[in-house]
Every structure is written in structure tokens, then in C-alpha cells.
Amino acid sequence: MSASPEKMFDRGQEVVPITFRVKTSHLKQGESVSMHMNKDHLLQVSGVPHADALNVKSVDIKAHSTCGLVGISLTNTSSVTGPDAKFVDAVDTHTLADSSTSAADVFHAVTGLSFTDSQRVNLKPDEAQLDTNKILTQKRFNPQWLSMDERNVSKGVVKSTLGDQTRYLITEKCPKTGESSAIHTLMSQNLENPNFFKGKYSTKGKFKPTTVSGLPALVLEAGDYEQIKTQLTKSLTTKSNFQHGVGVRITKLSNDKADGDYSCVQLKLNRTPMHPEEGLIASVEPGVSMTKLSELNGAVSGTKPVNTKSGFEDTLKGAENEAQPELSFVDESLAGADV
Numbered sequence: 001m002s003a004s005p006e007k008m009f010d011r012g013q014e015v016v017p018i019t020f021r022v023k024t025s026h027l028k029q030g031e032s033v034s035m036h037m038n039k040d041h042l043l044q045v046s047g048v049p050h051a052d053a054l055n056v057k058s059v060d061i062k063a064h065s066t067c068g069l070v071g072i073s074l075t076n077t078s079s080v081t082g083p084d085a086k087f088v089d090a091v092d093t094h095t096l097a098d099s100s101t102s103a104a105d106v107f108h109a110v111t112g113l114s115f116t117d118s119q120r121v122n123l124k125p126d127e128a129q130l131d132t133n134k135i136l137t138q139k140r141f142n143p144q145w146l147s148m149d150e151r152n153v154s155k156g157v158v159k160s161t162l163g164d165q166t167r168y169l170i171t172e173k174c175p176k177t178g179e180s181s182a183i184h185t186l187m188s189q190n191l192e193n194p195n196f197f198k199g200k201y202s203t204k205g206k207f208k209p210t211t212v213s214g215l216p217a218l219v220l221e222a223g224d225y226e227q228i229k230t231q232l233t234k235s236l237t238t239k240s241n242f243q244h245g246v247g248v249r250i251t252k253l254s255n256d257k258a259d260g261d262y263s264c265v266q267l268k269l270n271r272t273p274m275h276p277e278e279g280l281i282a283s284v285e286p287g288v289s290m291t292k293l294s295e296l297n298g299a300v301s302g303t304k305p306v307n308t309k310s311g312f313e314d315t316l317k318g319a320e321n322e323a324q325p326e327l328s329f330v331d332e333s334l335a336g337a338d339v
Contacts, residue, residue: 009141009274015058016269018045020248023137024067024263027252034075036247041328046271050146051240052128052137053274057283059088060268061109062118068256071096071107072265075247089241091122091286096253107251118268125283127239127309134282136235144189148182150237153229158212168225169210169217182232183225196223255273 020035027033039051046054061072074088090108098106109119128137139145156171156179170184190196191203199205200221207219220228248265272281288296 008047009049010053012273013047014271014273015270016042016046018042018246018267018269020265020267021262022248022250022265023261024065024070024250024252025258025261027067027250029252029255030206034247034249036075036245038245040246042242046269050141051238051243052140053133054242054269055129055272055274055280055283056123056242056269056315057107057121057125058120058270059090060118060120060270061111062266062268063109063111063250063264065250065263066260067097067252067263068254069110069112069252070263071105071251071253072109072111073249074108074267075249075253077244078240088121088246089124089126091124092120094119096252105251105253110253111309112254118266121242122286125150125285126241127204129280129283130285131282133239134280137239138279140235142211144185145236147181148180148236149204150233152180152182153232153236155179156184156217157225158217160212166222168220168222169212170220171212171215175213182236183220183228184218186228186232187220200224202258223324249330258298 020037022033022035024033043049043051043054048054059074061074063070063072071094074090075086076088077086088108093106093108093112095104095106096110108121111119127133136202155174155177158169158171160167160169170181170187172184172188173180187196187201190201193199194202196202201207201218201224207221210217210219246267246269248267250263250265272283274280
């Protein structure tokens, strides 16, 4: 009897196609309509169990409008109107300069009946995609953490005070809801680890298990509890910009009469799957910062620029002790500046 195939964490899908069919026949010029796909559905069609594993690097947008010229905005919050609305953080945007309104409006894409080519929108990496967070993000996917988030940090925690001393009693699960305790999980994994708070909470340590409300509980000093709570909350907070799913907002930009009830917007989410050997393939922040520019120009930000080369390197090889060329600006108004 053959063994059942191993469950895949990331099935390796590089392109996630999604088509939104949205009613637009009622729109007037300047009005918008939105449609949203929630996180659970997005993860299902992307082949990963957690939003931080999506690793979307760009989105291709292609639309068929039945109501004339439209602007397409990508959204990644469940709320697409009001102060809580959030649009996809993109490197590329599309500006419409309209002579009829003397306005310039910015969208992720602009399309119409005659615009059939897809438009690529490159995205800025979120925290989960950065190389500095690679190891933390991957550990986040381990089975014991995968079903938890920052809310599990407070589960199963009971504060105990005696005089001016406070300790925290941590049960495996919340007695009321049965939800797993993130702190208990972390402590249980480190009961034999001498480096975890220098072995204070190991099986041979000072703090022995106790009970609270009839349940076994581990004991934490107040300062250690606060440290663990802060670090675990940060680690278990989902960082993907697509943690609430993905959606589109269609804005009618012309006064053309609609020739159909529905318009379609097709998205292709281009993602980088996890690599079998390298794990998470981190994304690089696009563009050149002022700090990077200073480094390119031979200086570290906040320090005095270093001298550039003289231009005579080919004739000075092996002549370290000989006189070196003097550098000066031809424009006397720059005299005294660092070269």
C-alpha cells in the first residue's frame, strides 16, 4: 500500500488569475463601484495556508469595460470606502490627465473598450517579504504557530499578585474558549533549553508548574512575561499587505453610455513561491534612497564625503611613495569643496 502524498505548504503556483465581474451600467461619470475577495478565498486559490506566504511581487491588470473609460484601483482591505480604505502599495501608477475636467487622477490602471493590453503594476514589498524578516517569517509557518495570531498571546494568561510581586500563570488553552496559548507553546518548547532565560523556566529551574482553575499552568515573572508578550505579538502579527484579501475599485471616467450591464477586471497576481532549498525568496525594496545615493557617491550618510580617485590610477601602480596628483575644481566658485 503506497503512502499518502505529503501535504504541501506551498504548491508552487507562480501566477494567480482572478476575474471580477462587476455591474457598472448604473455608474455616472466620477462614480465608483467595488468588489472584494476575502483572505480565505484568496489563500485557497493561491495554494498557501497563510497570507505572509503569498509573496506577491506584481499584478497584471486587464479589463473589459462596457461603460467607457474607467480607472482601476487595487484594494487590499475589506473596507473599500471611507478612512479605513487602503489601496495596494504599488511602485507603478497610471495618471489620467483629462482636458474635459482639467483634472489629473491617479489609478493603478486606466482602460476602455479599445484598451486590451494588460498593464503590470509592480508592488512594494511588505514586512513579510523583506530579507531582514526572512527567518522570522518562515518560523511563523511552523505547524505550532500556523493557526495562531497575535490574539493568542493573551490566551490562557492569569495574573497573580502577592504584596508587591506579580507573576503570570499560563495555561495551555484558554479555559473559556479552548483557544491555544502562544506563550504556553513557546515555554513548553523551551523547557529543556538552558539558553531560554538562562534555564530559569526549565524542568530543573526555579519556577515549577502550578494549577489555576484546576488546570496545569506554567509560572512567569512579570518582567519576563512582558518581554515574551512583546516579542510574540510582533512575531505572530500577520505582515502581508494582502492579509484582508484583494479587490478592485472601478471608477467611470467618461460620460459614455453603457452598452452592457457588467464589466470584467482580470488580475494576475505574480508571486514568488517558497524554494525547496532556499525557503522564502525575499523581495528587494525598489528604487534608490538618499542613503544609498550617498553610498554610491562614496560617502556614508551623515559623514564627511571621502575623496574620489584621481584618474591617474593606471600610471601610479607601484608608486605609492611618489607624489600624488592634486585635485581641484576648474570652477573657482567650488574651491574648498570635497572632491
